[in-house]
Amino acid sequence: MANKTIIPFGPQHPVLPEPIHLDLVVEDEKVVEAIPSIGLIHRGLEKLVEIKDYQEMTFVAERICGICSFIHGMTYCHAIETVMNVTVPPRAQYLRIIWSELSRIHSHLLWLGLMADSLGFESLFMYSWKIRERILDIIEETTGGRVIFGSAKIGGVKHDITNSKLQEIGKRLDDIEKELKPIARVFIDDHSVKHRLVGVGVMPKEDAYAYGAVGPMLRASGIVQDMRKLGYSAYNELNFEPIVETAGDCYARSVVRIRELTSSFDLIRQASVKIPEGAIDVKVTGNPNGEFMARTEQPRGEVVYYVKANGNKFLERLRVRTPTFANIPALVKILQGCDLADVPVIVLTIDPCISCTER
Amino acid sequence: MSSIIKSPWVIHYDGSSCNGCDIEVLAALTPRFDVERFGIINTGNPKHADIFLITGSINEQNISIVKNIYEQMPNPKIVIAVGVCAATGGIFRECYNVQGGVGEVIPVDVYVPGCAVRPEAIIDGVVKGLGILQKKQEEWSKQA
Numbered sequence: 001m002a003n004k005t006i007i008p009f010g011p012q013h014p015v016l017p018e019p020i021h022l023d024l025v026v027e028d029e030k031v032v033e034a035i036p037s038i039g040l041i042h043r044g045l046e047k048l049v050e051i052k053d054y055q056e057m058t059f060v061a062e063r064i065c066g067i068c069s070f071i072h073g074m075t076y077c078h079a080i081e082t083v084m085n086v087t088v089p090p091r092a093q094y095l096r097i098i099w100s101e102l103s104r105i106h107s108h109l110l111w112l113g114l115m116a117d118s119l120g121f122e123s124l125f126m127y128s129w130k131i132r133e134r135i136l137d138i139i140e141e142t143t144g145g146r147v148i149f150g151s152a153k154i155g156g157v158k159h160d161i162t163n164s165k166l167q168e169i170g171k172r173l174d175d176i177e178k179e180l181k182p183i184a185r186v187f188i189d190d191h192s193v194k195h196r197l198v199g200v201g202v203m204p205k206e207d208a209y210a211y212g213a214v215g216p217m218l219r220a221s222g223i224v225q226d227m228r229k230l231g232y233s234a235y236n237e238l239n240f241e242p243i244v245e246t247a248g249d250c251y252a253r254s255v256v257r258i259r260e261l262t263s264s265f266d267l268i269r270q271a272s273v274k275i276p277e278g279a280i281d282v283k284v285t286g287n288p289n290g291e292f293m294a295r296t297e298q299p300r301g302e303v304v305y306y307v308k309a310n311g312n313k314f315l316e317r318l319r320v321r322t323p324t325f326a327n328i329p330a331l332v333k334i335l336q337g338c339d340l341a342d343v344p345v346i347v348l349t350i351d352p353c354i355s356c357t358e359r
Numbered sequence: 360m361s362s363i364i365k366s367p368w369v370i371h372y373d374g375s376s377c378n379g380c381d382i383e384v385l386a387a388l389t390p391r392f393d394v395e396r397f398g399i400i401n402t403g404n405p406k407h408a409d410i411f412l413i414t415g416s417i418n419e420q421n422i423s424i425v426k427n428i429y430e431q432m433p434n435p436k437i438v439i440a441v442g443v444c445a446a447t448g449g450i451f452r453e454c455y456n457v458q459g460g461v462g463e464v465i466p467v468d469v470y471v472p473g474c475a476v477r478p479e480a481i482i483d484g485v486v487k488g489l490g491i492l493q494k495k496q497e498e499w500s501k502q503a
Contacts (some may be wrong), residue, residue: 261405
């Protein structure tokens with residue numbers, strides 16, 4: 001019986017851009033338990049509803065997380081719009097889809113890079129981020145921001161994309177997709193990458209369900225769940241299938257994200273063809289009264305926005321349940337019994353976004 | 360000893376930012392902006408670092424960590440506060456768990472404004488910081 005040692009992982013760690021702290025209880029080289037402590041970047045922004053009115057809160061919602069910023073803003077607007085019975089013009093709904101899917105592509109490419117970095121595959125990290133810059137160029141040309149778009153608005157969107165611009169974007173996305181193929185192949189086929197991912201951090205289907213995992217983490221374990229299928233914005237008018245893998249290991253989670261990239265490119269193409277003409281926003285007057293729970297699919301999984309309003313311009317309560325928060329119990333589970341050297345890889349396969357988690 | 364400004368090593372820590380500035384710090388290291396051409400290398404070890412890039416504001420939980428990283432860095436060293444949250448707390452200034460900018464805990468040499476900061480601005484801030492680093496270096500060698 002070996003002695004147990006506790007190794008601290010984080011909050012400042014080379015593999016993590018954000019602080020999360022894990023106490024790893026190890027026996028020889030095996031992790032027997034992982035004790036997470038979060039709260040290092042807790043800001044308490046839900047309480048800001050008391051001093052910022054419901055319109056101003058859109059900007060706060062966009063800044064919950066810098067990676068899935070637009071989807072946060074959009075979900076918040078979706079919740080308020082439902083409470084206020086605002087009908088968003090169809091063109092705005094399609095623009096929201098285009099920006100959401102661009103966010104998903106940039107987030108997944110960012111994740112692929114960080115994943116390669118955690119494997120020590122530096123050139124793959126650089127390649128992924130090089131392609132990501134081209135997505136950010138499109139985002140910047142259409143919204144003005146690189147990571148915080150600022151285009152979500154209650155009642156629609158703030159910027160329009162002309163049809164000729166949409167066609168140009170379509171052509172550029174085709175090029176980007178072609179450029180992406182060799183990189184995706186390295187992740188899927190390369191022996192040394194597979195060696196680090198296959199069979200590591202296995203999450204069986206029952207566990208994934210019991211621990212309440214969401215997003216790619218859940219879909220990699222064989223459970224079909226994609227909030228986009230709820231049909232918010234105009235997703236019900238587009239044709240796509242949730243990406244599902246069955247192995248539940250780190251490799252399956254990578255494959256889910258790589259296949260989702262293709263599906264996102266396809267969704268943008270469909271949306272640019274189907275997008276109707278018309279206004280991009282409606283005027284919103286009055287104050288919200290009522291409550292609603294909005295659920296949307298972020299790159300990391302399902303996000304839940306609970307909004308409660310009482311006819312005042314300040315909301316009574318805003319509650320955000322972000323995907324990484326739901327995935328942390330599952331992470332703690334799959335860390336049990338893994339090798340110490342695999343910890344960075346496993347932590348990264350849940351695609352942790354700590355800013356979201358702690359708000 | 361002027362080698363320090365020819366190849367400064369940076370360490371990055373996320374105080375309580377939204378992640379937007381952090382991914383821009385990383386973007387500055389990747390091929391489009393590529394700060395490595397200036398000899399700037401990102402390190403995970405405070406003992407190897409000359410420049411402390413910090414994003415986000417200070418809260419009760421991370422005060423000790425920020426101080427700890429700063430104290431572990433060898434002299435001469437500079438601190439660059441990246442983003443408005445690191446400068447004043449930004450949009451989250453009024454949150455109950457945000458105590459304000461980084462300047463309240465450790466001395467900051469350069470403030471880089473923006474929400475989110477652009478990688479060009481971060482590179483600009485680091486280049487500006489190098490002048491300060493050189494001055495500190497000269498003072499340091501006089502004392503020694």
